[in-house]
Amino acid sequence: MIPDERYYVTDVPPETPEPADQPAPWTTTTVVGKRLPRVDAYERVSGAAVYTADVVLPGMLYAAVLRCPHAHAMVRKVDTSKAEKMPGVAAILTDKSPGADVPWFNARTGPLSRLFDPHCRYEGEEVAGVAAETPYQAWDAVRAIAVEYEVLPFVADAEDALKPGAVAIHQGGNRSGDVTRYGRGDVDAGFAAADVVVEQIYSTACEIHAPTETHASVARWDGNRLVVWDSTQGVYPIQSGLVQLLKLPSSSVRVIGHYMGGGFGSKLSVSKHTVIAALLAKVTARPVKLHLTREESFLAVGNRPPDTMTLKAGVKKDGTLTALQMTVLGTGGAYPGGGVGGVDWVVRDLYTCPNVKTELTDVFINAGQARAFRAPGHPQGAWALEQMMDQLAERIGMDPVEFRLKNVPMVSQATSGTPPYSSTGLKACLEEGAKRFGWSEARKRARTEGPIRRGVGVAAGLWRGGGGGPPATIIVKLFADGSANLNMGASDLGTGTKTVMAMVVSEELGVPLEKIQVEWADTATTQYATASGGSKTVPTESPATRAAALDVKQQLLTMAAAQLKVTPEELVLKNGEIVSTADPSKKVGITGVTALRGRGLIVGVGYRGPNPEGKVICPFGAHFAEVEVNTRTGEVKVTRFLAAQDSGRAMNELTYENQTQGGITMGLGLALTEGRILDRSQTGKMVNRNWHDYKIPTAMDVPVEQIVIPIDLHDYQANSTAAKGLGEPATVPAAPAIANAIYNACGVRTPDTPVNPLRLMGLLAASKKRG
Amino acid sequence: MPEDSEDPFRKRTGVTRRGFIATIGTGAVAAATVGPSATAEAAPGAEIPDAAELLRVTLTINGRSHRLLVEPRWSLLYVLRERLGLTATKLGCDRGECGVCTVLVDDKPGYSCMMLAVESEGKTIVTLEGLMRGEELGPVQRAFVEEDAFQCGYCTPGQVMAVEGLLRANPNPTMDEIRTGVSGNLCRCGAYAHIFKAGQRAAELKKQEGGRA
Numbered sequence: 001m002i003p004d005e006r007y008y009v010t011d012v013p014p015e016t017p018e019p020a021d022q023p024a025p026w027t028t029t030t031v032v033g034k035r036l037p038r039v040d041a042y043e044r045v046s047g048a049a050v051y052t053a054d055v056v057l058p059g060m061l062y063a064a065v066l067r068c069p070h071a072h073a074m075v076r077k078v079d080t081s082k083a084e085k086m087p088g089v090a091a092i093l094t095d096k097s098p099g100a101d102v103p104w105f106n107a108r109t110g111p112l113s114r115l116f117d118p119h120c121r122y123e124g125e126e127v128a129g130v131a132a133e134t135p136y137q138a139w140d141a142v143r144a145i146a147v148e149y150e151v152l153p154f155v156a157d158a159e160d161a162l163k164p165g166a167v168a169i170h171q172g173g174n175r176s177g178d179v180t181r182y183g184r185g186d187v188d189a190g191f192a193a194a195d196v197v198v199e200q201i202y203s204t205a206c207e208i209h210a211p212t213e214t215h216a217s218v219a220r221w222d223g224n225r226l227v228v229w230d231s232t233q234g235v236y237p238i239q240s241g242l243v244q245l246l247k248l249p250s251s252s253v254r255v256i257g258h259y260m261g262g263g264f265g266s267k268l269s270v271s272k273h274t275v276i277a278a279l280l281a282k283v284t285a286r287p288v289k290l291h292l293t294r295e296e297s298f299l300a301v302g303n304r305p306p307d308t309m310t311l312k313a314g315v316k317k318d319g320t321l322t323a324l325q326m327t328v329l330g331t332g333g334a335y336p337g338g339g340v341g342g343v344d345w346v347v348r349d350l351y352t353c354p355n356v357k358t359e360l361t362d363v364f365i366n367a368g369q370a371r372a373f374r375a376p377g378h379p380q381g382a383w384a385l386e387q388m389m390d391q392l393a394e395r396i397g398m399d400p401v402e403f404r405l406k407n408v409p410m411v412s413q414a415t416s417g418t419p420p421y422s423s424t425g426l427k428a429c430l431e432e433g434a435k436r437f438g439w440s441e442a443r444k445r446a447r448t449e450g451p452i453r454r455g456v457g458v459a460a461g462l463w464r465g466g467g468g469g470p471p472a473t474i475i476v477k478l479f480a481d482g483s484a485n486l487n488m489g490a491s492d493l494g495t496g497t498k499t500v501m502a503m504v505v506s507e508e509l510g511v512p513l514e515k516i517q518v519e520w521a522d523t524a525t526t527q528y529a530t531a532s533g534g535s536k537t538v539p540t541e542s543p544a545t546r547a548a549a550l551d552v553k554q555q556l557l558t559m560a561a562a563q564l565k566v567t568p569e570e571l572v573l574k575n576g577e578i579v580s581t582a583d584p585s586k587k588v589g590i591t592g593v594t595a596l597r598g599r600g601l602i603v604g605v606g607y608r609g610p611n612p613e614g615k616v617i618c619p620f621g622a623h624f625a626e627v628e629v630n631t632r633t634g635e636v637k638v639t640r641f642l643a644a645q646d647s648g649r650a651m652n653e654l655t656y657e658n659q660t661q662g663g664i665t666m667g668l669g670l671a672l673t674e675g676r677i678l679d680r681s682q683t684g685k686m687v688n689r690n691w692h693d694y695k696i697p698t699a700m701d702v703p704v705e706q707i708v709i710p711i712d713l714h715d716y717q718a719n720s721t722a723a724k725g726l727g728e729p730a731t732v733p734a735a736p737a738i739a740n741a742i743y744n745a746c747g748v749r750t751p752d753t754p755v756n757p758l759r760l761m762g763l764l765a766a767s768k769k770r771g
Numbered sequence: 772m773p774e775d776s777e778d779p780f781r782k783r784t785g786v787t788r789r790g791f792i793a794t795i796g797t798g799a800v801a802a803a804t805v806g807p808s809a810t811a812e813a814a815p816g817a818e819i820p821d822a823a824e825l826l827r828v829t830l831t832i833n834g835r836s837h838r839l840l841v842e843p844r845w846s847l848l849y850v851l852r853e854r855l856g857l858t859a860t861k862l863g864c865d866r867g868e869c870g871v872c873t874v875l876v877d878d879k880p881g882y883s884c885m886m887l888a889v890e891s892e893g894k895t896i897v898t899l900e901g902l903m904r905g906e907e908l909g910p911v912q913r914a915f916v917e918e919d920a921f922q923c924g925y926c927t928p929g930q931v932m933a934v935e936g937l938l939r940a941n942p943n944p945t946m947d948e949i950r951t952g953v954s955g956n957l958c959r960c961g962a963y964a965h966i967f968k969a970g971q972r973a974a975e976l977k978k979q980e981g982g983r984a
Binding site: 038047049053087134135209210211260261293294494495654655659662665666691699702704 | 823845849853859860865869898899903908912916922924925946950951953956958959961962964965967
């Protein structure tokens, strides 16, 4: 699955009206680019922000879901008779309930399952739903439902899934889609021409998104109209999902997704729990809240697929890459989940290389379905490629930064016709990053003796998406008193979307941020937007916002021109005043425009126009890590980190820095601490389905010094605000930078994540590098 | 810091913690064998509620006294969020791992998901709402705004309470002490670097304002 399919509209051509005129580039900016606190900071620190999990409605019931406790089982009988009579229980839904036979997990061949399918293909698959007066009573009832399971043999590993005699998870076997193949040039000739050829197997463990707010939905019916509060990355995709599943017109499904507690790709489309909440609300005629438990969030609402990657690379002594060959085996769980999607893109496109061949195999196992997870496939591929680049650099005796700089491409080699990038800051990221990090000096400081070793590492990356694109519609309203309202359908995941869009309005209309009200993420009251994902929200929504603000401005200047008896073309809007450039004495304040006072407000509409033809828009980054390795305990401490990012224009340096540090932190988790553990031999069940046993980075794990360098390239070829996406590219190179620093410190390669103390001690012992 | 050297679980309104736990265990057995009216031995002097019986408690939250009927098993977090509408305190794991439910219990940060409402009686509970003066943010909250010390904001109430608790005990923390102070509060967005800065800034702001909450 290519990343685009998860984030963009694919079933209809993404066409929206073009803006009348492409606005001219900003020559200077007074608001955009500044370090400004968020427009919704007050709500988020005061507790005023209402997240879906916080919604409390009169008469509301609480739901809980009975989930299959086995990795693979057939439900033979569900007996709810005892549970139905328990205190507080209002309704129980099972596969037999009227209206519950909702088809699910659609593949090309048709639905693979249904809402409460008796064939449970992973631990955590839904068997029944309960609504009760309190969550405690709902869970009492879940525990009182008697289920007869026929426990089936399971597959908990991608390699096992392809072995002869492996249990078939679906009728067609355990292959998820066809093998994906890519090739250019001739890799055999490339390897023959190389001075050095290295081959290595790498693997990344399955990661869980684990947002602090688990998935949550609140459903309420007003007659035959459904209102859903959902913790989601996109209200419109949730609406369209519900419309299809419940067979309702769009006008009967309102989805509200105001504040949400993190998604990272796991909240892009409609989940079963949302439908269960809606159906329970229907049968009880009362609002229902379903807020998943932490354990459920580890099992049933997505993950980053685990991948095993064999990478072979050839290089000449002068640092010219001659061939790259990658074979990937991955799994997106028990249903099509993009188990290998995007994994080879960095191999295909990050460095200049004439001969590339990749082959990716995606299989089913008995585990929860994967979902998009912060740059799908890219962190896995970078884990392999960027360690390989380090290995090659060492073999040819070249500095790892120099080696990468020698292979920086200006065109997207893997895109048909090898079009140029609209902009690439990869070279600048590497050069500026190395300079600010003190790369050369830090490498000399490496300590390779004694129990505590110190070393530094570098890695680079790109994100295939990040250019954004249509459709998007934005409305900006200017009130007669000079304040404004911004209306957009996009969600703000905590990435600062609302703030950046308000800054664009402020830039164009001169309205201060505190006088801009933002209305967002509600299908009943805000404009169409695709889900916030794929690092495309800023490059998609900000040009549309600028177009809407310019539409307002044009109307305002036309009104003022009539009043001042001049032409609109000679007027400019500056500091809240409309002034004639021909005769500066002719001017009027916004509040003095009588036509605006008469009408009450101006409504401006902006659309996202198409991306440029023949260009590829990608953000880039280079990361530098310094680590200390305790060779007696296997502990790795990241002491210093620097990230240089090219995401086009940095729209707000403060939130840009924050989001990049978030990418660093998540990459640190990939490298050192995170991994789903399935009990492969006995039960197939996940054994670390909580935050105690599945470790995400804490305040003690991250370095205090996390420097972020925005390579502030204004990419007006990409769009009218010159910005590219940031969220995903900011995490792609982080993990391999740490791995390379570990090698620099203690001379041990770490091909498998997570590099936890146990694993590193094993590697150190095997290589006899213990201090 | 309160100078409270007494047993922190001392009897306040008839339910001691020890007696309460004894009741939970025996009550469940009793209900299963001879019916809900059966009683069992417990700590001397303790009333013995039935597991499903609503208990009358008085909770002191943000300086106000709340009289409530609660099930013995209800957590403080559940009562705050779903019964009192104090939803600034978040639910993240319900098992003492993430810290998004952090409140101040007698000035010390504590996980409200790991406390029962009945054992919160007699303690002074402060939630994020309690740091506000009307609509105005407290100094720790303002520091979080200035330093952009959050992304999605869901862990933020817990982070703010952890910093508030730290600063009440230690008005001049070092960077290491700030890190330790928020080490029980997970942030999946990874805003830690800004949270550390907010901790430093909060200490300054608090001092400027003479230590008000």
